[in-house]
Amino acid sequence: MSDLIRSTAAELAAKIAAREVSAVEVAQAHLDRIAEVDGSVHAFLHVDAEGALAAARRVDDDVAAGREVGPLAGVPLALKDVFATEGIPTTCGSKMLEGWVPPYDATVTRRLREAGVVILGKTNMDEFAMGSSTENSAYGPTRNPWDLDRIPGGSGGGSSASLAAFEAPLAIGTDTGGSIRQPGAVTGTVGVKPTYGGVSRYGLVAFSSSLDQGGPCARTVLDAALLHEVIGGYDPMDSTSINAPVPPVVAAVREGVTGDLSGVRVGVVTQFSGDGYQPGVLRSFEAAVAQLKQLGAEVVEVSCPSFDYALPAYYLIAPSEASSNLARFDAMRYGARHGDDGTRSAEEVMAITRDRGFGAEVKRRIMIGTYALSSGYYDAYYGSAQKVRTLITRDFEQAFGRVDVLVSPTTPTTAFKIGERADDPMAMYKADLCTIPANLAGTPAMSVPSGLSDEDGLPVGLQIMAPALQEHRMYRVAAAYEAARGTVLASVPELAGAR
Amino acid sequence: MPSISRDEVAHLARLARLAVTEDELDLFAGQLDVILQSVATVGDIATADIPPTSHAVPLTNVFREDVVRPSLGQQQALAGAPAAEDGRFRVPRILGEEA
Structure with a gap:
């Protein structure tokens, strides 16, 4: 395997800037890797080789001309297929948007391009980001590079799998209930959900607008921080964007790698253990907590x-917002249209298109949302869920009055088998048990690998949560922990060529 | 709490403009019932004195200067349309025969 694809983003950027390697060579090495293994992994829905090489050439030209380039210039990246990319298809894993080519770039896409980041292509995802396994993609599941019979998490399974398969050193995901962190945990990679409003949602196809948050995915904490600073920050095109500087996450990582956490107060969330948690996951978590203590952290x-009510609240709020957001897929202005035989009315064509264009999980959520918002049920369902949201926010506020960060396992189990939970929506939803509270409260949270479960040898994630706009706290802890524990990806199995 | 019938699912599907098949109705009726019973537990702790939160970040209206900015041209706006005619979106009839 080429050294280039094993390198971190920080290493690649330094080599490209120093002209030790060209951005074109780096891009080509990753395109070759994708060609070699993506037949097995299926992390990508679309590979833009031409665009990637052109972007890489521009970086090489800038470096050759002595122009200053950004900290990630020339580094390849896999972009979740939920961000609009001008000239590159964007499907959200749905037949509804098959073949749709956006006429504009999302702000995240634009910032990546302006930073000289080389977009390799678009990654697979659960349809409209609804799911925890990437099995809900209309284009077939992504497979976990640790075990091709297992799920890579979801909804951003393609992004995380591309990292673990060494197809890309960086990726972008979106996290509405855990869709960055849970795939990070089950693939042995790092995933960060920033503070709500910390990364622009402009051009991000909406699922649940009060929860959706784009964020970085990487193989190391430093790489995630570098990417966080490229994509984060105020955007006037997103009315919920926070007008505040990006938290100093790269500096926090530099501080964290010294390995000293003395004075840092870490809270273990007692709700996230017990029934439903895999013993190997809990043992990995306990070892991680012991490690944090050893680094000097004070643990309580x-x-x-x-938090016990976060899951039901989420599965009312997210579907309610989704039922409204997905009304835009009306078969009139863009996307699919079915059944327009000249005799049917617009309403009939709309209903036929939506039945054929949406998969089962999307339809379930639209109907749950429609139910929860309907008169007579609104107070009992949506109204109550919004009150639970208040209680969860208060719990976070009280907790952060006592500690600097909270920790928990990222997800209750390691990667499950493809198909295992496909017919049982409630079992699938439980993969998000630990990640949802941070979405409801709008607070930042991340997953960092905490080794392999002793019973099945699969990756486990440590979740670190911080108060709003205090991302640097969790990055510091994550960097110290990562420096002490080491990466797990050295032991990811070699992937055979396309099968 | 809920026990959601096949007819109710059909009604929801109509409201949501989903022309679901008979098979889907059978599948969804059972699944929606399980899901809705499970999520109904939010009522256990949502007492009358708790204010609802619609959004994690306090929202204020955002204003900008009323200036002309570049936008998509007609061709770009229509590029993804299922059908277009004379520079406009072409859609199926929206009114019944009698209207």
Whole structure:
């Protein structure tokens, strides 16, 4: 395997800037890797070789001309197929948007391009980001590079799998209930959900607007921080964008790698253990907590009782917002249109198109949302869920009055088998048990690998949560932990060529 | 709490403009019932004195200067349309025969 594809983003950027290697060579090495293994992994829905090489050439030209380039210039990246990319298809894993080519770039896409980041292509995802396994993609599942019979998490399974398969050193995901962190955990990679409003949603196809948040995925904490600073920050095109500087996450990583966490107060969330948690996951988590103590952190237990109601609140709020957001797929202005035989009305064509264009999970959520918002049920369902949201926010506020960061396992189990939970929506939803509270409260959270489960040898994630706009706290802890524990990806199995 | 019938699912599908098949109705009726019973537990702790939160970040209206900015041209705006005619979106009839 080429050294280039094993390198971190930080290493690649330094070599490209120093002209030790060209951005074109780096891009080509990753395109070759994709050609070699993506037949097995299926992380990508679309590979833009031409565009990637052209972007790489521009970086090489800039470097050759002595122009200053950004900290990630020339580094390849895999972009979740939920961000609009001008001239490159964007499907959201749905037949509804098959063949759709956006006429504009999302702000995240634009910032990546302006930073000289080389976009390799678009990654597979659960349809409209609804799912925890990437099995809900209309284009077939992505496979976990650790075990091709297992799921890579979801909804951003393609992005995380591309990292673990060494197809890209960086990726972008979106996290509405855990769709960055849970795939990160089950693939042995790093995934960060920034503070709500920290990364622009302009051009991000909306699922649940009050929860959706784009963020970085990488193989190391430093790489995630570098990418976070490229994509983060105020955007006037997103009315919920926070007008504040990006938290100093790269500096926090530099501080963290010294390995000293003395004075840092870490809270263990007591709600996230017990029934439903895989013993190997809990053992990995306990070892991680012991490691944090060894690094000097002060560890206390913290109870957040309303977190037990986060899952039901989420599965009312997210579908409610989705039922409204997905009304835009009306078969009139863009996307698919079915059944327009000249006799049917617009409404009939709309209903036929939506039935054929959406997969089962999307339809379920639209109907749950429609139910929860309908008169007579609104107070009992949507209204109550919004109150739970208040209680969860209060629990976080109380907890962060006592500790600097909270920790928990990222997800209750390691990667499950493809097909295992496909017919049982509630079992699938439980993969998001630990990640959802941060979405409901709008607070930042990340997953960093905490080794392999001793019972199945699969990756486990440590979740670190911080107060709003205090991302640097969790990055510091993550960097110290990563420096002490080491990466797990050295032991990811070699992938055979396309099968 | 809920026990959601096949007819109710059909009604929801109509409201959501989803022309679901008979098979889908059978599948979804059972699944929606399980999901809705599970999520109904939010009512256990959502007492009357708790204010609802619609959004994690306090929202204020955002204003900008009323200036002309570049936008998509007609051709770009129509490029993804299922059908277009004379520079406009072509859609199926929206009114019944009698209207």
